[in-house]
Amino acid sequence: MRIYLALLGASVRAQLAYRGAVWLEALGRFWVTSLELVGVLVVFTITDGLGGFGRWEVVYLYGVATTALGVASVVTDGLKDMPHLVRTGQLDGMLVRPLSPLLQVLGRQCRLMQVGRPAQGALTLLWALWHVAPDGPLRYGMVGVNVAATTAVFSGLFVLEGASTVFTVQAAEAFSAFTYGGAQMTQYPVPIYPAWLQRVFLWVVPVGTACYLPALVVLGHPDPLGLPGWAPWVAPLGALAFFGACLLGWRAALDRYTGTGS
Amino acid sequence: MAPLLAAARARYRQLAAYAVANRAGAFTNGLFLVFRAHLFQACFDAGRIGGLTPLQATGYAAVTQALLMVCPQWVNVGLADTVRSGQIAVELLRPADFVWLHFAGRAGASAFYLVHRTLPLLVFAYAIGLAPAPSPWSLALCLVVVPLAAVVANALLFLVEVSSFWLESDRGVRYLLVGVALLPSGLSLPLSWFPAPVQALFLATPFPYTLHLPAEAFIGRIGPEQAVWAVGAQLAWAIGLVAASRWAFSRGVRRLVVLGG
Numbered sequence: 097m098r099i100y101l102a103l104l105g106a107s108v109r110a111q112l113a114y115r116g117a118v119w120l121e122a123l124g125r126f127w128v129t130s131l132e133l134v135g136v137l138v139v140f141t142i143t144d145g146l147g148g149f150g151r152w153e154v155v156y157l158y159g160v161a162t163t164a165l166g167v168a169s170v171v172t173d174g175l176k177d178m179p180h181l182v183r184t185g186q187l188d189g190m191l192v193r194p195l196s197p198l199l200q201v202l203g204r205q206c207r208l209m210q211v212g213r214p215a216q217g218a219l220t221l222l223w224a225l226w227h228v229a230p231d232g233p234l235r236y237g238m239v240g241v242n243v244a245a246t247t248a249v250f251s252g253l254f255v256l257e258g259a260s261t262v263f264t265v266q267a268a269e270a271f272s273a274f275t276y277g278g279a280q281m282t283q284y285p286v287p288i289y290p291a292w293l294q295r296v297f298l299w300v301v302p303v304g305t306a307c308y309l310p311a312l313v314v315l316g317h318p319d320p321l322g323l324p325g326w327a328p329w330v331a332p333l334g335a336l337a338f339f340g341a342c343l344l345g346w347r348a349a350l351d352r353y354t355g356t357g358s
Numbered sequence: 359m360a361p362l363l364a365a366a367r368a369r370y371r372q373l374a375a376y377a378v379a380n381r382a383g384a385f386t387n388g389l390f391l392v393f394r395a396h397l398f399q400a401c402f403d404a405g406r407i408g409g410l411t412p413l414q415a416t417g418y419a420a421v422t423q424a425l426l427m428v429c430p431q432w433v434n435v436g437l438a439d440t441v442r443s444g445q446i447a448v449e450l451l452r453p454a455d456f457v458w459l460h461f462a463g464r465a466g467a468s469a470f471y472l473v474h475r476t477l478p479l480l481v482f483a484y485a486i487g488l489a490p491a492p493s494p495w496s497l498a499l500c501l502v503v504v505p506l507a508a509v510v511a512n513a514l515l516f517l518v519e520v521s522s523f524w525l526e527s528d529r530g531v532r533y534l535l536v537g538v539a540l541l542p543s544g545l546s547l548p549l550s551w552f553p554a555p556v557q558a559l560f561l562a563t564p565f566p567y568t569l570h571l572p573a574e575a576f577i578g579r580i581g582p583e584q585a586v587w588a589v590g591a592q593l594a595w596a597i598g599l600v601a602a603s604r605w606a607f608s609r610g611v612r613r614l615v616v617l618g619g
C-alpha cells in the first residue's frame with residue numbers, strides 16, 4: 097500500500113509541473129459530465145416520473161453512479177495502459193519484480209484531470225441529498241455504503257478489463273458497455289429497463305445491485321421489482337464479493353500470460 | 359481520383375482487419391442503444407412528446423447510436439498525431455493533396471462502419487421492436503442525408519485537430535467540441551424535447567446535421583418540403599466546413615516548423 101501511494105505521489109507531482117493544462121482538462125471533464133445531468137433535468141421537464149421515481153430521486157442515482165465511476169476510474173487509471181504494456185512486452189518486466197503486478201500497473205499513472213467527473217458527481221450527490229432529505233443517521237450512513245459498493249463494482253470491472261488484454265488487446269471496448277454503460281444505466285431507475293437487462297445488471301454484472309438497491313433504503317422508496325426486503329442490505333456484500341472475484345480473475349489471467357514473444 | 363479511391367479502400371480494409379475490436383465496439387454501441395431507447399420509452403405516459411410517438415423516440419435513439427462511428431463525434435482522426443510527430447512533413451511530400459487524401463480515408467472509415475456497425479445495429483433495433491421500419495421515402499432521404507452528415511462531422515473533427523498546428527495539444531479544443539456538440543447533435547435526447555428557444559439555438563449550429571437530421575429522416579419526420587430546406591442547410595454546412603478545413607490547413611502548413619534533422 098505504501099509503495100502504491102509513493103508511486104502515485106510521484107505521478108501526481110509530475111503532473112503538477114503542468115498545472116494549467118491539468119486544471120483546464122479537469123474543468124472540461126466536469127463540464128462534459130454536467131451535460132448528462134442537464135439531460136436528466138430536461139427529461140423531467142417532459143415527464144413527472146421515471147419508473148415511479150421523482151426528479152431528485154433520479155438525480156441522487158445519477159450522483160451515486162457518477163461519483164463511483166469517477167473514483168473508480170481515478171484509482172484504476174494505470175490499468176488503461178495495459179494494452180500498451182502487453183503489446184510492448186513491458187509487462188514481462190513487471191512480473192519478475194518482487195511486487196504485485198497489479199500495484200505496479202496501478203502505480204504507473206493517475207491522471208489528475210480525471211477528478212472532474214467524481215467532483216461533479218459528489219456535488220450533484222450533495223445537491224440531491226439536500227432535496228431528498230433522508231431521515232435518520234442510518235440512511236445517511238447508507239449513502240456512504242451505496243457509493244463505496246458501486247465504486248467497488250466499477251473498480252472490479254476496470255481490473256477485469258485490464259486482465260482481458262492479456263488475451264486480446266482488441267476487446268477492451270466491450271468492457272465500456274459495463275463501466276460507462278453501467279453508469280449510464282444506473283443513473284436511471286432499474287425498473288425502466290426490460291427484464292433481461294435487469295437480470296444482467298442485478299445478477300451478472302452487479303452495477304444495479306450496488307447502485308440501485310441500497311438507494312432504495314436511502315430514499316425510503318418501496319421496491320417495484322418485488323425483491324425480498326433484506327435484498328438492499330446484502331447488496332453491498334454482493335458488490336464486495338464481485339470485486340474479490342475480479343481480483344481472482346486478474347490473477348488467473350496473469351497466470352495464463354504467455355507474453356507477446358520477441 | 360484514383361489515389362483518393364485507393365486511400366478510402368485502404369482505410370476500409372485496415373478497419374476490417376480488426377474484426378474483434380469492431381465486434382466489441384458494436385456490442386457497446388448496441389447496449390447504449392438499448393439503454394437510451396428504454397429511457398426514452400419510460401418518458402411516455404401516453405400519446406406523443408415533442409411530436410414523437412414512443413416508437414419514433416426509440417427509433418431516434420437507435421439511429422443516433424447506430425451512426426455514432428459513421429458521423430463521429432469525438433474520434434481521433436489522426437491529423438493531430440501526424441502534426442505532433444512530424445510525420446506531416448512526409449505526408450506533404452506526397453504527390454496528392456493532403457486534405458482530400460485525409461477526407462478520402464475518412465470516407466473509407468465511414469463506409470466501413472455503415473456496413474459493419476450501422477446496418478447490424480438498426481436491424482437489431484428493429485428486431486427487438488425499438489425502431490420503426492422506414493418508408494421508401496425515408497430510406498431515399500437517408501441516402502442523401504447520411505453521407506452529408508459524415509462530411510459535416512468529419513470536417514468538424516478536422517478543424518479540431520488542425521488546431522494542433524498552433525497549440526501543443528488539441529485535447530482542450532477536443533473537449534470543447536464534445537462539450538458544445540453533445541446536446542445539439544441529438545446524441546443525448548431528441549432535439550424536439552428541448553424548450554423551443556433552445557431548439558432554435560441548437561438548429562443554428564452545424565451539430566444537428568451530424569446525427570439529429572439522419573435520425574429525423576429515418577423515423578419519417580421530414581416531408582418532401584422540409585427536406586429541401588434541411589438538405590440545403592446541411593449541404594451549406596458541409597461545403598462551408600470543408601472550405602474552412604482547407605483554409606485552416608493551408609494556414610497551418612505555412613506556420614509549420616518541423617524539428618529534427
